[in-house]
Amino acid sequence: MSPKPILYKLDVSPGVRAVKMLAHVLDLELELRNVDLFNKKQFNPEYLKMNPCHTVPVLDDDGVVIWDSHAILIYLMDKYAKNDSMYPRDSVKRANINQLLFCDAAIFAKVIAIMKPIYFEGVKEVTDKQKANLEDSYESIERILDGKKFIAGNDMSIADFSLVATLTSANIAVPIDLKKYTNIAAWLKTMESLPYYELNAEGMRIHEEILKKCMSQ
Ligand SMILES: N[C@@H](CCC(=O)N[C@@H](CS)C(=O)NCC(=O)O)C(=O)O
Incomplete structure (x- = not known):
């Protein structure tokens, strides 16, 4: 079984909140990891390797890394949605x-x-x-x-x-x-x-x- 997708996040971020709402609708459990933006942890070399743009949210889905909230929403719909009503294929x-x-x-x-x-x-x-x-x-x-x-x-x-x-x-x-x-x-x-x-x-x-x-x- 694949591990839970990891969401690097801070809840003040609108993009993070959008992703969390969609994950809830999709009944998708995420492993949540806070990134302390106020102490500039997004500039850690490890994080920059994952997201060169040093922002949250970042999704790591078993090695597939996506670092823009809109792209994450689309990816989650394509991969995990049981029906496409929130992002139709049309x-x-x-x-x-x-x-x-x-x-x-x-x-x-x-x-x-x-x-x-x-x-x-x-x-x-x-x-x-x-x-x-x-x-x-x-x-x-x-x-x-x-x-x-x-x-x-x-x-x-x-x-x-x-x-x-x-x-x-x-x-x-x-x-x-x-x-x-x-x-x-x-x-x-x-x-x-x-x-x-x-x-x-x-x-x-x-x-x-x-x-x-x-x-x-
Ligand atoms: N287009 C990106 C923008 C994300 C973004 O700018 N997030 C802010 C928090 S609201 C951030 O992480 N800022 C930290 C930084 O720019 O160093 C998205 O939608 O995910």
Whole structure:
């Protein structure tokens, strides 16, 4: 029998939370190993050999190493899903989900550009430009969700996991106006009602605590 896939992680990371939610849905047990990003353990030579980009999450599935959360989600679906509803084999449906995963990666980059200076460089504020950048993404997501229950349509997909993790982290730095973005509000409510949503919420709360502490010191 193959060993459990190993997930190198820290729960503050949106990508980690997305992978944990999918693993839960797939009923896939992971061996969880924390990587202490706050003490720069991701720069250890051993870790860099596995992930030259020094980030979490990393999945090691019996020697198959994947170091991007979106790629991990796709891999887990292809390898472990009993049905493909969250990442259909149909090429048009798949292209739609792929573009949403890339959209998530772009929003995530905006979030990290805000968080890193606050976490590591003593910055205390989010600039107007950073706020405007995220607002632009909120507007896009609001438009994408128009007339849909989930981000890719009426079925939940892996893109919902990526985006809910990223947007709930973004919301900590630049609050999402749920009265203005009513489609986002409805979608968040749906996601929050998932029985395993705590896998996102827990890490997000830790993230919020650390961020508030950094900004008030
Ligand atoms: N595109 C990557 C980005 C992952 C990423 O940047 N993770 C952050 C944590 S939220 C990280 O590990 N940062 C540590 C570093 O850059 O050294 C993914 O989706 O997995």
